[in-house]
Amino acid sequence: MNSSSRCTVTLLPDKRQRMVPEGTLLQDAVRQAGIDADIPCGGQGRCGRCLVRIEKGQVWRRPNAHLTSQQIALGWALSCQTEVRGDVTALLFPEKVRERFVVSGTASLKVPRRVRPPRDPVISQYLLELPPPSLKDNLADLERLRRALASASGVKNLEIDLSVARGIHQTLVEGSWKATAVVEHALSGGSSRLVALRPGDAVGTSLGLAIDIGTTTVKVVLVNLRSGRIIDTASAFNRQMSCGEDVISRIVYSQRGDGVRHLQRLVRETINGLIAEVCALHELEPEHIDHVVVAGNTIMIHLFLSMNSRPIREEPYAPMATSFPAVSAPEVGLRVNPRASVYCVPAVAAYVGGDITAGILGSRLHQREGLALFMDVGTNGEIVLGNSDWMAACACSAGPAFEGAGVECGMRATNGAIEDVTINYHTLEPKVRVIGGGAPQGICGSGMLAALAEMFVTGIVDKVGRVNTAIQRGQESGRRRIVDTSHGPAYVLAWASESDTGQDILLTEVDINNLIRTKGAIYAGVGVMLRGLGIDARDIDAVLIGGAFGQHLNVEKSIIVGLLPDLPWDKFHFLGNTAALGAYQVLISRRMRRKVEEIAHRVTYLELVADNSFMNEFISNLFLPHTDIDEFPSVKEVLAQASLNNTQAVAVGERGGR
DSSP states (O other): OOTTOEEEEEEETTTEEEEEETTOBHHHHHHHTTOOOOOTTSSSSSSOOOEEEEEESOEEEOOOTTOOHHHHHTTEEEGGGEEEOSSEEEEEOOOOOOOOOEEOTTTTBOSOSSOOOOSSOSEEEEEEEOOOOOSSOOOOHHHHHHHHHHHHHOOOSEEEOHHHHTTHHHHHHHTTTEEEEEEEOOSSSSOEEEEEEEESOOTTOOEEEEEEEOSSEEEEEEEETTTOOEEEEEEEEOGGGGGOSSHHHHHHHHTSTTHHHHHHHHHHHHHHHHHHHHHHHTTOOGGGEEEEEEEEOHHHHHHHTTOOOHHHHSTTOOOSOSSOOOEEGGGGTOOSOTTOEEEEOOOSBTTBOHHHHHHHHHHTGGGOSSOEEEEEOSSEEEEEEEOSSOEEEEEEEOOSGGGTTTSTTBOOSSTTEEEEEEEOTTTOOEEEEETTSSSOOEEOHHHHHHHHHHHHHTTSBOTTOOBOTTOOTTGGGSSOSEEEETTEEEEEEEOGGGSSSSSOEEEEHHHHHHHHHHHHHHHHHHHHHHHHTTOOGGGOOEEEEESGGGGGOOHHHHHHHTSSOSOOGGGEEEEEOHHHHHHHHHHHOHHHHHHHHHHHHHOEEOOGGGOTHHHHHHHHTSSSSOSOGGGOHHHHHHHHHHHHOTTSOOOGGGSOOO
């Protein structure tokens, strides 16, 4: 192989071309051609999802179990495991287009739209009326501004960037010597900073942005900094998903070539797209976003800041930072006021990040007297146990299934998603509830758990998640709901004629196994923490569930599948996106910023990787609901009732509460 040779790679069906050195991975050629193809495993060759067909040319394939010799003979290859050895033509197979933007109001942020202006704001605005210079008063514009601002606000130690100073005269003239000064206050001591000077009376136009960078989803919250009112929120899939569906895959991807910069670019594009979307909707200027607060898990923040995340994956799992340096918007490529500072909420440890410290703040766990369990259920499952006296946290990799990724008909919890399911015991016919009403487009995490619970109670699946293809009930309804697919047997929730996509919406046995592993990892984390601290689940006074996924969750069905501990339903509280809520509070209040930094230092981190009992707990949870049914007495009672009287409809939706 001659690395100095150049090869032409042609990518079908779009006929895009790229010149690359011989030996380049086909995956890299695809990316360099401007195509964001999905690489869920981060290029490790584990998932087999980057399948392409070599139409012409010479390549070298690394040995991989996903391809048989017959497939190779027909030209199939995995782009992440295939090197270009000459001019190559390859056919790409586009993935199903994902919904990119969802402007969702404040539904997943449980804060009132009318809030009191913050008493100790990070950003303040001052309307200044300056006397124009004259022969009797020819003080320089900059000093004239300092004098007026000190008189209006008491701000004396004011830092003014050269970029602001250059435009002072033009701004004052344009506003007839009336201007609005936007000042960022120092957290404790130090100098305040002039962020913007706008002509005339522009008080009330200063905006702030709180961002929750999730592994699967990015959410932005646009805020009026004067009133503290949330203007709107918007969310989208994190474009980094094309380079790995979980954080470990992205760490692996980041170590390849310019992987870190590429991942930073993808999340930056996701955020900037959301900023443009929500600002355009409300006819606002992104340049008026004067302050930004970002919450995210530790890996997401490292990648956002283009920091090396490799140490997080390797023992002793020590990240480069948990308290992050302040940066300006241009340093991270955000299209807002170029003088806006970007504050990243501090993390606790490698796998408990700023999204959790922000979540603790938003949930007020740190103020509770009784023992509370806080769970942020998403791609990564983080768990915090404690109260106002102490807090301990752990984390486990759950995977993106609950957020709709990696599931045949999965989608996020937005309009068109099936969010709840009941199944008639006699006929096995389902009834579905769709977010926003209308025909379903897919199924979100809460709908998957509801469907799984119903399928378990009605006997469609057994305790290990196998679909009972021999089940006879429902034959009289005409079409059987249990069908064969390329991913094994499946249960049809909506026929193609009933769906908005024109395709069957179903849960396959592969999907079910994925869901069981996901819920198993989360509950295993709960079990290890409780046992490690010597606490019985019955001693928990409240279970606080964060994350957008949680707001659609059905408590009873989540207990049936073994995701949540078997406790009285009134102990469960669904709080919505607590990471975004905490970031919002930090955005508008210096006191909340000090509080979130205090929280980050108070939490004790428990490393599950070093705890041998976690794997035992995890294996015990790969059943519905658990290998030890006595841990779930209410589920044991339900199953006994179903077994005792097969003629009685025991679908969850037809039972009363406990």
